[in-house]
Amino acid sequence: MDLKALKKCLVDGDAAGTTAGVKAALAEGLSAADILGDCLIPGMEEVGDLFSRAEYFVPELLLSARAMTQAVELLKPELSGSGYEAAGKVVMGTVQGDMHDIGKKLVAMMLEGNGFDVIDLGADVPAQRFVETARESGATLVGLSSLLSTTLGAMEDTVKALHEAGLGEDFRVIVGGAPVTAEFASRIGADGYADDASSAVAVVKDLIAATATNAG
Ligand code: B1M
DSSP: OOHHHHHHHHHTTOHHHHHHHHHHHHHTTOOHHHHIIIIIHHHHHHHHHHHHTTSSOHHHHHHHHHHHHHHHHHHHHHHSOOSSOOSOEEEEEEBTTOOOOHHHHHHHHHHHHTTOEEEEOOSSBOHHHHHHHHHHHTOSEEEEEOOOGGGHHHHHHHHHHHHHTTOOTTOEEEEESTTOOHHHHHHTTOSEEOSSHHHHHHHHHHHHHHHHHHHO
């Protein structure tokens, strides 16, 4: 499979070509992580660069996003294995005002693949919905995603609402997304920060292990 051709399909917003390319790459034995890391994620970065240079506009972003979403769905079975006991329950979502959900979906899939039970609330999620879902489900960890610098305030408000909701001593919040930094995460009182999906899994595991150690 020519990964350059696959990347071009994604950048061109050709969903049929992208899904056919992903199927061919999987059939040739490439791993989901390699297809994502060497081809699809750099492809979306290129789409963002084209948008920044005003060569692409929102319709082109939407076409590439649709192709990426379909590709990610195809990779889901490999990213999220099944059949083992849940390592913990996590609520995930993109904060209010922000419609970007591809990166958050990837984080959710990687967590599922590592044995976590994930409740994915989608995008544009109000703070109170995170609070209510965490309370009703008994999840001990919430993951918040933001892709817009204009929704970092909603992320801060959501972290505050979750910490003020009295969800228990073991409750933790992690944050991530392109404009989020470790410094910002710590300033708004988040318990963890990760800059990509695989480090998010490591951070979630560490936070849950630390609360289990403290409890023991
Ligand atoms: Co928009 N958009 N977009 N967009 N978009 C960006 C984010 C932008 C950087 C493009 C640019 O200008 N270069 C820019 C934001 C600038 C800023 O605020 N700093 C931007 C803009 C401006 C906008 C609009 C305002 C455009 C407009 O209407 N004028 C508008 C906003 C709408 C809204 O949300 N209210 C808008 C709309 C859209 C679409 C709807 C068309 C579409 C999203 C479709 C969808 O998600 N279903 C879209 C897209 C596709 C993008 C780009 C091109 C690609 C985003 C993406 O999917 N990346 C993006 C440019 C870019 O990122 N280079 C852009 C691939 C994905 C795998 O990466 O999401 O970063 P990412 O996730 C990573 C990490 O960030 C991390 O792990 C993931 C996997 O490694 N991560 C976490 C994410 N969440 C995490 C949570 C964690 C841990 C890690 O813990 C909980």
